[in-house]
Amino acid sequence: MKKDNSKIDNNIKNKDLIDPVELPEAEDFTESEDNPLSELNAAELDARKRDFEKEAIPHMKILYNYALRMAGDQLEADDLVQDTYMRAFRFFHKFERGTNCKAWLFRIMKNCYINKYRKNKKEPSKVDYEDVQNFYDSIRDDVVDSNDLQQKVFSNLLDDELSGALNSLQDDYKTVVILCDLEGLSYEEIAEFLDVPIGTVRSRLHRGRKILQKKLQDYAKSRGYTVESQV
Amino acid sequence: MPMGLNTTSFNIDELITSYIDNQISDHELKSQIEGMLKSDAKLNAKYKSELLTKEFLSSRFPEVDVPQTTYNKVVSCIDNLVINAKRNGQPVLSEFPSFWETIKEAVTKKFIGIPRFAFAIVAIFVIGGLLVFGGPKKAKNPYILAGTEKSIMVQAVNSFHKILSGDVKPQLTSSNAAEVEKYVKDKSHFDAYVPQIDDYQLSGVVCNEYNGQQLAHLIYTNGQNDIIYIYQTPVNAVHKKNLDLPEDVQNEITKAKFYMCDEVDENNCTMTLWFKKDVVCASMTTMPKTEMYTTFARFNR
Numbered sequence: 378m379k380k381d382n383s384k385i386d387n388n389i390k391n392k393d394l395i396d397p398v399e400l401p402e403a404e405d406f407t408e409s410e411d412n413p414l415s416e417l418n419a420a421e422l423d424a425r426k427r428d429f430e431k432e433a434i435p436h437m438k439i440l441y442n443y444a445l446r447m448a449g450d451q452l453e454a455d456d457l458v459q460d461t462y463m464r465a466f467r468f469f470h471k472f473e474r475g476t477n478c479k480a481w482l483f484r485i486m487k488n489c490y491i492n493k494y495r496k497n498k499k500e501p502s503k504v505d506y507e508d509v510q511n512f513y514d515s516i517r518d519d520v521v522d523s524n525d526l527q528q529k530v531f532s533n534l535l536d537d538e539l540s541g542a543l544n545s546l547q548d549d550y551k552t553v554v555i556l557c558d559l560e561g562l563s564y565e566e567i568a569e570f571l572d573v574p575i576g577t578v579r580s581r582l583h584r585g586r587k588i589l590q591k592k593l594q595d596y597a598k599s600r601g602y603t604v605e606s607q608v
Numbered sequence: 609m610p611m612g613l614n615t616t617s618f619n620i621d622e623l624i625t626s627y628i629d630n631q632i633s634d635h636e637l638k639s640q641i642e643g644m645l646k647s648d649a650k651l652n653a654k655y656k657s658e659l660l661t662k663e664f665l666s667s668r669f670p671e672v673d674v675p676q677t678t679y680n681k682v683v684s685c686i687d688n689l690v691i692n693a694k695r696n697g698q699p700v701l702s703e704f705p706s707f708w709e710t711i712k713e714a715v716t717k718k719f720i721g722i723p724r725f726a727f728a729i730v731a732i733f734v735i736g737g738l739l740v741f742g743g744p745k746k747a748k749n750p751y752i753l754a755g756t757e758k759s760i761m762v763q764a765v766n767s768f769h770k771i772l773s774g775d776v777k778p779q780l781t782s783s784n785a786a787e788v789e790k791y792v793k794d795k796s797h798f799d800a801y802v803p804q805i806d807d808y809q810l811s812g813v814v815c816n817e818y819n820g821q822q823l824a825h826l827i828y829t830n831g832q833n834d835i836i837y838i839y840q841t842p843v844n845a846v847h848k849k850n851l852d853l854p855e856d857v858q859n860e861i862t863k864a865k866f867y868m869c870d871e872v873d874e875n876n877c878t879m880t881l882w883f884k885k886d887v888v889c890a891s892m893t894t895m896p897k898t899e900m901y902t903t904f905a906r907f908n909r
Contacts, residue, residue, distance in 0.1 A: 414693040422690050429686065437682065441674045452902070455678050462682045466689060539668050557629060558665040564631045583625040583658075590661050 413467055429469050433462065436479045439560055440486055446555045447490055447548075449540055461486040483570045487552070534596055542592035550585030557582055620644075621654065628659050677905040684864035691856055695750045748871040749879075751854050758819065759852045760890050761881070764839040765873050767825055768892035771814075771837055778812025778827055788813045788826065796822035798842045801884040803907045808836055821850040836903070839890040843883060853888065857881060866904065870897045880904050 417425065440461060444454035465472075465485050472481050543551060556562045556570065557578075564582075568575045626632050627641050645652045755762035770776040780791045785802040788810060792800035795815035802810065808828040815824050821841055828836040845851040846858070860867040866882040872892075878900045880891045893900050 414689060417693065419694050422693055426686065426690050434683070437674050437679060438671075441678060442671055445672065446669065451675075455675075455681065458674075458678060459682055459685055463685050463689065466686050536668065539665075543665075543669075554665070558662050559669050559671070561666075564626070564629065579622050579626055579631070582629070583622045586625070586658055586661050589665075590657065593661070 413470060425466070425469055429466050432472070432474075432478045433465055433469070433482055436482055437462075439479065440482055442560060443483070443555060444486065444490070446543065446559060447551065449544055457486060457490060460489045464489065477569060480566075480570045484572070487571075491548075534593060538596040539593070542589050542596065545592050546585050546588055550581050550588060553578055553581045554585040554589065558586075620651070624651070624655050625658065628655065628662060677901075680864045680866070681901065684860065684866070684868065687860050687864065688869070691860070749869050751857060751869075752872050755854075756852065758850070759854075760839065760841065760846070760888060761853070761857070761872070761879065763818065763823075763851070764837075764879060764890035764892050765877075767839060768835075768837045768877070769873070771825070771827060772835065776814055776825075779814050781812040783810045785810060791815070792824045792840075796824050798822055798824075798840075798887065799885070800824045800826065800840050801838075801887050801889060802826060805836060805903065805907045808834075808903075819850045821845040821848075834894060836895075837892045839892070840887050843886050843888050846888060853881070866908070868897060868901060868904070882908060884908075 414422065437458065441454060441458050444457040444461075445451065448454045448457055461482060465482055468485075472478060543554070546554060552571065553567055556567045557564070562570070564575045564578045567578045571578070623632070623637075623641060624645075627638070632638050632641070645655055749761075751759070751761050752765060757763070767776065779795075780788065782788055782791075785804070788802050789800055791813055792798065792815060796817075800813075805828055808830045811827045811829045813824060813826050815822070817823065824840045826838040826840065828838075841851060846853045857867050861882055866880055868878065868880045870876055870878045872879045875894065878893050878895055878897045880889075880893075880900060882889050891900075891904070893903075895903065
């Protein structure tokens with residue numbers, strides 16, 4: 378029996394110990410840095426553009442979707458994608474060929490979002506994980522078949538309410554929920570994108586979903602559904 | 609709960625999360641979790657509830673394609689970075705340090721602690737600043753600066769200013785697109801592109817000729833003194849060299865479907881160029897570039 382315990386623990390620890398791929402820090406790409414394009418001649422500029430179109434442009438879809446969910450607005454998502462690509466192009470010499478370009482772009486976008494958009498955006502009220510820490514533990518043994526009802530309640534929620542619930546998550550939780558549940562990335566990919574251990578991804582995802590559920594429940598409750606005892 | 613999985617409930621919950629996301633590769637561990645889910649109704653309810661949340665999210669937020677306008681905008685911006693770097697050998701506008709940053713750098717980095725130098729530097733910059741800000745602003749767009757009177761871009765800027773100042777008035781005043789199209793056809797013998805623009809109303813049209821080339825000038829207003837002006841001429845004017853359109857701009861239009869720039873005049877107006885069928889369109893407006901981009905993306909679908 379002890380063997381089983383150690384297997385579980387090792388399973389977690391080994392995954393946590395996977396080193397993320399070394400990526401250039403997006404945080405280094407500051408506006409104050411000299412413009413790297415001015416140092417290139419016409420042929421070098423053309424070559425950079427060709428490489429960039431081949432390496433970076435194909436990842437626009439995932440970046441756009443992430444931007445759309447993070448910013449919650451199409452125009453802001455447009456700007457975020459544009460800013461990310463402009464910055465990435467200017468600093469493309471810092472991208473190490475053969476490494477994960479998608480992850481590199483994602484880090485730049487995350488940095489752009491934090492620097493430019495998040496501080497200007499009105500913060501929605503955040504839900505603390507502690508508030509819902511005992512969420513699952515409140516499940517009553519006699520309501521284990523309540524999932525069908527929960528499904529009905531959730532499906533009646535409005536898109537705005539769902540967006541509101543997603544936006545109520547702290548950025549760390551929101552990011553992993555978007556990347557895993559909406560973009561379908563693996564924990565390993567997310568860990569690489571965020572430069573955090575896989576265990577952190579798992580933990581944030583678990584907590585993020587819990588908070589989200591609580592928030593959705595609150596919306597349902599405000600619309601007259603008696604969901605408190607369902608989960 | 610099976611004895612072998614005597615972990616804390618915290619770890620079990622997170623393992624359930626991993627199981628839901630199909631992130632557990634160890635078959636034995638997977639079987640143990642599945643056994644637990646069968647035997648523990650409460651854990652099973654947690655599992656189903658979390659799975660439901662995950663599925664609910666992905667079904668209500670489906671993946672979307674990048675809008676063509678967003679794609680074009682990104683590609684166009686990168687092209688502009690390249691064009692600007694090639695033309696000027698200088699950084700693009702946003703990368704210029706501000707006036708104040710220049711002063712700060714000069715004073716703090718080079719002459720800090722030497723008051724007479726600091727004073728001289730500040731004095732030079734203040735006088736220079738007065739001259740810069742006191743004088744008229746000039747167009748910075750290299751195509752406008754280098755353009756001759758045959759340049760479509762230069763002609764569009766000049767005609768727009770004549771309309772703004774009232775020197776040129778519509779020959780036909782009409783908000784009817786069909787009527788305007790017919791007028792251009794009759795007078796200038798080509799099919800003009802007369803779009804519907806949200807929040808703007810067609811006001812009229814002027815037709816004229818330059819260097820044997822027929823031109824049409826459409827005017828739209830929004831009732832608040834804002835104007836969208838569209839210069840149009842058949843694209844063969846460029847092929848025949850009756851009119852000039854820089855090759856870089858033509859390439860840009862071909863690739864991104866449009867070319868948009870600002871700083872084309874002293875008022876920092878925005879110019880947008882695109883091809884519509886066999887017509888070259890050059891629009892001028894007092895709107896900022898971002899606002900014009902949104903407007904343009906709506907009407908030029």
